[in-house]
Amino acid sequence: MITDMSVKTVEQLCLACGLCCDGTLFDHVQLGPDDDAKKLKTLGLPVTVSRSQPPVTRFRQPCAALCADRTCRLYADRPRQCRDFECGVYKDAKAGRISFTAALRQVKKARQQADNIRRLLRALGDTEEERPLGERFRRMQRRMESTITDEAANHTFAELGLAVHAFNLLAHKKFYTKADAP
Template sequence: MTSGEKLCLACGLCCDGTLFDNVRLGPGDDAQHLKALGLPVAVTRTATPVVHFRQPCAALCEDRTCRLYTERPAQCRSFECGVFKATQAGRIAFAAALRLVKQARRRADKVRRLLRALGETDEHRPLGERFRRTQRRLESGAADAAAGETFADLTQAVHHLNHLAHEKFYTKADAP
């Protein structure tokens, strides 16, 4: 197993709804087959329909392996985050890469805790969507003073997570 692969097994952030809201299928992906394998494939109702499935991915296992590894979509095959690339190329030591992954996971966990404290408990939706839903609900007047303070903490936690994601994990081509 390469050091990059070991890192992914400690991470899972590109599959669990932290870095991405969804996975887009491409022309080479068999949408019907992937749906039959348990991925909730859907088509957007936009002017240019997009075939995709939502994260957190239904194929992500507890041990952060992919249940559909050999049949995973093209986007999953091609994506390598900045930390993975740097580790594989030897530009960063494995221990330093692992620290970055752990730091990002801690920041994501903090966002999840604050979302739950604000009543956003749907763990089957991606973090970004859960944050936007909470923001809309509170901005429509549903916030008392305590919720307002928690939402300020949440906004800061999301900012910290996004900052780390953009600095270390996204590459220019795949930033959402």
């Protein structure tokens, strides 16, 4: 399909988003054979090797290379997963299937939903913003299941469950492609 949307324009979308780098869509960035793990570690990414079999070399999100203006501090050296990933909204905008304005609306909606999840986690006492969102929710689930809590906390946790469910629906519909889903 011929599109009048330049790559530069569609990249503006990522600068308004950052969801694939800030721990919202992914818990980790996995390194592959193309990636220089040692160099990335030297550049400040907390690269670790899992104890699983086979071992996985990865670093945790929110990414240490993500700047406040949502640019990537290591853009030229970013790993293969980062180079290859284009979410569904980005792909649709790039191909001209949706307008830039419509794409921006999707990004804004997803960011608002993720912010709401963070707000609810904070209300339940989790302020560890440096951890990925999915991990924070799973940890909160375990905590709530093993602790006796008051009615207000139970209500907030129910609201959190609904917010996470709504975000996951949106993420799977508009952001992950089949191969990307965590």
